Amino acid sequence: MSAGAAGWLQAGLLVVALVAVHRPLGDWMARVFTSPRHGRVEKLVYRAVGVDADAEQRWPTYLRSVLAFSLVSVLFLYLLQRLQSLLPWSNGMPAVESGSAWNTAVSFVTNTNWQGYAGESTMGHLVQMAGLAVQNFLSAAVGLAVAVALVRGFARTRTDRLGNAWVDITRAVTRVLLPLSVLAAVVLVLGGVVQNLSAGTDATTLGGASQFLPGGPVASQEAIKQLGTNGGGFYNANSAHPFEGPSAWISLFQVFLMLVIPFSLPRTFGRMVGDKRQGLAIVGVMATLATASLALNSWAQARAGGAALQLAGAATEGQEVRFGGPLSALFGTATTLTSTGATNSLHDSYTPTGGLLTMANMMLGEVAPGGVGSGLYGMLVLAVIAVFVAGLMVGRTPEYLGKKLGGREMTMASLYVLTTPAIVLIGTAVAMATAAGRGSMLNTGSHGLSEVLYAFTSAGNNNGSAFAGLSANTPFYNTALGLAMAFGRFVPIVLVLALAGRLAQQGRTPATAGTLPTHQVLFVGLLTAVVLVVVGLTYFPALSLGPLAEALS
Amino acid sequence: MPTLRSGRQLVAAVRAVLLATVVLGLVYPLVMLGIAQVIRPGGADGSLVTRDGAVVGSTLIGQAFVSASGDALPQYFQSRPSASDYDGAASGGSNLGPNSSELVDAIDERKQQVAALDDVPLADVPADAVTASASGLDPGISPAYAAIQVQRVASARGASAADVAALVDGATHGRDLGFIGAPYVNVLELNLALDERFGTAG
Numbered sequence: 001m002s003a004g005a006a007g008w009l010q011a012g013l014l015v016v017a018l019v020a021v022h023r024p025l026g027d028w029m030a031r032v033f034t035s036p037r038h039g040r041v042e043k044l045v046y047r048a049v050g051v052d053a054d055a056e057q058r059w060p061t062y063l064r065s066v067l068a069f070s071l072v073s074v075l076f077l078y079l080l081q082r083l084q085s086l087l088p089w090s091n092g093m094p095a096v097e098s099g100s101a102w103n104t105a106v107s108f109v110t111n112t113n114w115q116g117y118a119g120e121s122t123m124g125h126l127v128q129m130a131g132l133a134v135q136n137f138l139s140a141a142v143g144l145a146v147a148v149a150l151v152r153g154f155a156r157t158r159t160d161r162l163g164n165a166w167v168d169i170t171r172a173v174t175r176v177l178l179p180l181s182v183l184a185a186v187v188l189v190l191g192g193v194v195q196n197l198s199a200g201t202d203a204t205t206l207g208g209a210s211q212f213l214p215g216g217p218v219a220s221q222e223a224i225k226q227l228g229t230n231g232g233g234f235y236n237a238n239s240a241h242p243f244e245g246p247s248a249w250i251s252l253f254q255v256f257l258m259l260v261i262p263f264s265l266p267r268t269f270g271r272m273v274g275d276k277r278q279g280l281a282i283v284g285v286m287a288t289l290a291t292a293s294l295a296l297n298s299w300a301q302a303r304a305g306g307a308a309l310q311l312a313g314a315a316t317e318g319q320e321v322r323f324g325g326p327l328s329a330l331f332g333t334a335t336t337l338t339s340t341g342a343t344n345s346l347h348d349s350y351t352p353t354g355g356l357l358t359m360a361n362m363m364l365g366e367v368a369p370g371g372v373g374s375g376l377y378g379m380l381v382l383a384v385i386a387v388f389v390a391g392l393m394v395g396r397t398p399e400y401l402g403k404k405l406g407g408r409e410m411t412m413a414s415l416y417v418l419t420t421p422a423i424v425l426i427g428t429a430v431a432m433a434t435a436a437g438r439g440s441m442l443n444t445g446s447h448g449l450s451e452v453l454y455a456f457t458s459a460g461n462n463n464g465s466a467f468a469g470l471s472a473n474t475p476f477y478n479t480a481l482g483l484a485m486a487f488g489r490f491v492p493i494v495l496v497l498a499l500a501g502r503l504a505q506q507g508r509t510p511a512t513a514g515t516l517p518t519h520q521v522l523f524v525g526l527l528t529a530v531v532l533v534v535v536g537l538t539y540f541p542a543l544s545l546g547p548l549a550e551a552l553s
Numbered sequence: 554m555p556t557l558r559s560g561r562q563l564v565a566a567v568r569a570v571l572l573a574t575v576v577l578g579l580v581y582p583l584v585m586l587g588i589a590q591v592i593r594p595g596g597a598d599g600s601l602v603t604r605d606g607a608v609v610g611s612t613l614i615g616q617a618f619v620s621a622s623g624d625a626l627p628q629y630f631q632s633r634p635s636a637s638d639y640d641g642a643a644s645g646g647s648n649l650g651p652n653s654s655e656l657v658d659a660i661d662e663r664k665q666q667v668a669a670l671d672d673v674p675l676a677d678v679p680a681d682a683v684t685a686s687a688s689g690l691d692p693g694i695s696p697a698y699a700a701i702q703v704q705r706v707a708s709a710r711g712a713s714a715a716d717v718a719a720l721v722d723g724a725t726h727g728r729d730l731g732f733i734g735a736p737y738v739n740v741l742e743l744n745l746a747l748d749e750r751f752g753t754a755g
Contacts, residue, residue, distance in 0.1 A: 001732060009732040049568045050561075064562050072566035076574070120642055130578030137577045138570075166565065173573070178581065185585045192596040192613060195582075195589035200641075201601060203608040205616040206744055207626060212641040213599055213611050220585040237644035240687035242613035243599060248734020304680075306651025312660050314680035318646040321633070321681050321693035322726070324735025346687045348648040355651070447650035469648035550652060 007298060007326025010252055014330070017256055018263050025260065026267020026279070032175045033148045033168060034272065045170050056161035059501030062149055063494060065165035066142055070109050070490070073135060077105040080131040081123075090124030091199040099478035106482045108132050110489035111139035111371055113225070113232030113341055113464035114455075114481060116473035120214045120235045125197055132232060133221040137181075140228030140261075141172035143373025146493050147265060150377045151272045153500030154401045157507050162500055176261070177228060184223035184257055191253070192246035195219040218243055226257035229371040231341030231464045239331070239344040240320055248322055251344050255331055258340040262286075262369035265376040273401055277519035282379055284524040289368035289531060294333045297357045301329040305351030305551070315354070318346025329354065336361035339371030341464025348443075348451065348467040355467070356547035359454050362461045363539045364531055365420060371462065377496045379527075383518070384413045384499075386530040390516050390523075399515060402508035412499040419491045420460045421538040427456035427484050428542065436476035442469030446553070450546035457539075459484035602745065610741050615639055615692040618744060625670055627709040629744045630694070630702050630721075633681055634663055637689035646687045660684065671701045693737030696725055710751045720746045 001009075038046070038053055046053040057065065080087070081096035081104065096104065100117050107114040108131075117123070123132065145168035152162050189195055198215030205211050218234045222244055225232060235241040245251045263283060270279020302325060304310045309317060319328050328345035335342050336358045347358045361368075367378040388405055391398030398405045405413075431437030431452045441448035454467040459481040466472065472481065517523065589597035600612045610616050617639045618629035625631050632639070636647040649656035663683040668675045679697040699721050707714040724743035727736050 001728070003735065006728055006732040006735075010734075013733075045572065048572055049565050051565050061562075064559055065565070068559065068562040068566040069569060072563065072570050076570050118643065118645070120644065129582045130574050133582065134570075134573050134578040138573055166569070169569075173577070178577070181581070182585070186588060186592070189585070189589040189593050189597055192593070192600060194599050195586050195597040196599070197586065198598065201599065201608055203601070203610045205610055205618075206629060206741070206748070207616070207618050208621060209617070209619075211610060211614070211616055211639065213601065213608075213614060214641055215599065217582040217586060219589060219597070220582040235644050237646070237688035237690070240646075241644050242611075242615075242688060242690055242692055246596075246600075246613050247729060249729035252729075252733050308649070308653055308656035308660055309651045311657055311664075312680040312684050315651070316680040317649065317651070317656065317684040318687045319684075320686050320688060320691050321695055321737040322691075322734050327734050344687065346646045346648055348650060349646065349656075351651050442648055443650040443653055445652075447652060450650075467648070468645075469650070550650075553652075 003324060003326055004302065007330070010327060011294060011330055014252065014256055018259055021260055022264040022267050022283070025264040027271060029176060029264065029268040030271035032171050033268070039174065042170055042174055046166065049166060051166045053164060053167050055164060057164055058160045059162050059497045062162050062165045063497045066146065066493060067490065069138070069169065070142065073109045073138060074105045077108060077131050077135060078102060080127055081105065084124055084127050087124070087126045089126040089197060093122065093124040096122060099475050100473055103478035103482045106485050107464065108135035108230070108232060109139055110462050110485045111143055111228070111230060111339060111374065112459060112462040112485045112489070113230045114459055114466070114485060115232055115464070116478055118236035119233055125216055128221060128234060129217050133224060136221065136224040136228045136230040136232070137173055137177050138169070139230065140177055140224070140372040141169045143371055144172040144176070145169050145373070146496055147373035147376040150380055150496050150500040151269050153503035154403060155273045156504045159504050160501065162497070162504060177224065180227055181220070181223040184227055185219045187253060188219040188222055188250065191250040193219040193222055193250065194243045214243070222254070223257070225342060226254045226340065227261060229258055229262065229338045229340040231335065233342060239342045245344050248324070248327055251323055251327055251331060254342070255334045258338050258342070259334055259369065261372045262338055262375040265373070269376060269380070275519065278401065281519045281524050282383065285527045285531065286367070286369040286379065288524065288528050289364065290333070290337050293337060293357060293361055293368070294330060297333045297354055298326055298329045300351050300353035300357060301325050303351065305353055309351060315351050318349030320344065332358050333361065335465055336463060337368050339366040339374060339462050339464070341458065343465055346468060347465060348469045352547060352551035355450065356543065356551055358465070359450070359457055359547060360536065360543070362457045362463045363536060365535050366461045366463065367531060374462065381413050381416045381496065381499070382531055382535070383527055384409065385417060385534060386523070386527040387516060387518065388413070389530060390526060396514055399509050400518060402511065403503045403506050404509055409499060409502055412495045416492050416495045417534060419495070420488055423460035423484050423488050424456045424539070425542060427460065427480055428453050431456070431476070431480065434476065436474065440471040440474055440477060442471070446546050446549040450550065453542055453546050455481060456484055460488040462489050602741065604745070612739065612742060613692055614641060614690045616741060618740070627670070627705055629747070630699060630706060630740050632740045633691050633694055634683065634685045635689040635691070636685045639690060641690065644688050644690055646689060647685045671705050673701045677701055692739050692741060694740055696736055696738055699738040699743070706747065710747065712751055716750070717747070720750065
């Protein structure tokens with residue numbers, strides 16, 4: 001079988017699996033977030049945490065809960081790293097340096113999982129398990145909660161209540177993320193991913209040299225790392241490391257894990273607003289963009305672009321033989337279209353066009369299908385923009401799902417769309433204007449600029465992957481990227497919850513003959529165009545100086 | 554219906570994070586550890602390979618088959634280039650860009666070396682033989698790279714090329730389910746099989 005045919009078959013298998021799972025999982029999540037009943041274990045959680053689970057919150061309170069939870073999470077994770085040398089199961093690792101610890105704490109709490117450090121030489125097992133992996137669960141749960149709050153804004157009428165953040169976060173963990181992670185971890189273990197507490201083994205190779213073989217509770221962390229669209233590798237090489245990605249089918253399974261919740265959430269949305277066709281339209285936009293991106297990237301990576309790769313004969317630099325080209329391109333596409341950022345190949349060494357696409361995927365705002373929760377709320381905000389644009393064209397007051405989109409609603413949506421590009425472009429500009437920013441580039445010329453642009457794109461969009469040649473573990477990048485991740489996560493969350501609060505207070509405008517139908521192919525096309533034009537074009541000047549210049553030279 | 558104020562939100566947050574740390578950070582991974590040690594103990598421990606009672610590596614992790622001075626050992630199939638020299642404590646790749654002149658020079662030099670070692674024309678050297686992997690620990694090489702090494706290994710061991718080629722077939726892994734990933738030859742498996750068949754002296 002040719003590599004290309006095998007590539008399309010494995011993508012086909014992935015699509016079949018996602019289509020089969022998105023309905024039951026989407027329906028299940030809708031039940032999880034609408035059921036009035038608390039589980040027995042959940043009641044214990046609410047008592048231990050000290051919250052009244054039946055008290056629904058207004059949007060400012062919901063926001064305060066989310067922010068308080070995230071703030072405490074950052075502080076706790078920072079402390080854990082700083083105290084590492086005193087903790088058990090640390091394998092003699094020293095305390096993490098303060099700048100790196102801050103960067104990593106923000107990174108994992110914001111669901112970014114940008115890594116300035118190398119896992120196997122920095123983090124002991126305890127910080128990995130009880131710090132980083134815990135935030136893999138919690139940051140994904142926060143994303144789910146915020147998305148559900150926005151959906152309630154559309155689904156509810158004439159109320160100032162959006163639900164209870166503590167209940168939503170708890171249920172996201174107990175009913176969705178934890179059960180799925182257990183199942184996924186079992187599959188990963190069966191596939192050969194390691195799960196132990198060994199400090200490592202010293203082997204004597206056939207050549208007579210000594211080789212250190214690391215240990216670690218990897219499978220349990222790998223499961224939620226992919227499911228929660230987190231992406232932070234246990235080891236430096238992330239999912240390319242043979243202990244994280246031992247075989248091709250495991251790597252394909254990991255792609256499935258990172259896509260399954262984001263692609264199921266539109267179904268949840270459709271259920272909760274009482275019109276499954278609305279969810280289908282949203283998933284249609286996501287699938288259109290994802291398919292186009294995968295096709296382009298597979299095509300680009302199958303040709304050896306760039307002087308070095310042409311000399312080698314294929315784009316195998318930074319690629320594992322067992323995965324091969326098509327599976328590497330599939331993983332690279334999925335990890336940048338979701339906010340995962342795990343890698344099974346090195347994006348920095350992709351062909352110029354392939355590297356450009358991984359960056360462009362993130363620049364779309366992580367909405368096709370995006371991160372757990374954040375992908376759905378990002379796409380719904382863009383749907384609001386699309387409806388508004390259509391309204392302008394015909395001169396009507398725009399409505400989406402019976403909610404009028406007035407000046408205040410559009411202010412929130414517009415600010416949402418502007419926030420991330422501002423962070424990315426200003427951050428890149430500052431880095432390129434300072435010696436500290438420029439000094440970290442590994443590659444020269446336009447590819448060097450691409451490394452910096454990629455870093456801020458990844459941080460601002462909470463992705464976490466890298467053109468990893470950039471030496472990011474410096475005071476400048478630890479600080480700047482930490483800020484980019486924090487603003488890139490929490491400013492949009494504030495805007496989304498404020499928008500949700502306003503939408504929930506409205507009544508529902510009955511649909512008339514003049515209402516734009518938002519469940520038809522026309523709207524799918526319109527929303528796709530809005531994603532590409534409104535969001536994508538913002539970055540065109542920056543892209544043309546970096547990866548585009550390299551691809552065309 | 555009382556609304557919690559910010560101070561109480563922070564207290565709730567502290568409790569929630571501590572509870573999550575215990576349940577998700579300790580109970581979950583340790584339970585998975587127990588399950589893993591039952592359902593696939595060898596794999597959970599890293600698929601280690603022992604020979605004569607000593608650990609010689611992991612079937613999942615590639616290694617460099619070179620002498621103490623760094624020269625390729627002709628009696629062994631060679632792995633791909635590695636940005637970290639197969640150091641298990643420092644996984645990672647080169648991260649050099651597709652137009653990097655440093656990478657162009659490295660690939661050029663490796664091509665000459667491989668062609669000289671295996672006595673094949675430059676055009677026959679496959680791409681994976683001259684490029685570094687993402688992990689720096691790639692356990693595999695392409696069947697094409699294995700094929701050009703057969704003659705050299707057979708000569709070094711005084712064996713017939715057909716016998717060596719048969720062992721290569723035994724260490725070749727096809728695509729999973731016939732279409733997932735790419736075919737590869739596990740180099741450590743292959744070299745262990747060579748040692749077992751022809752002895753370690755080479």
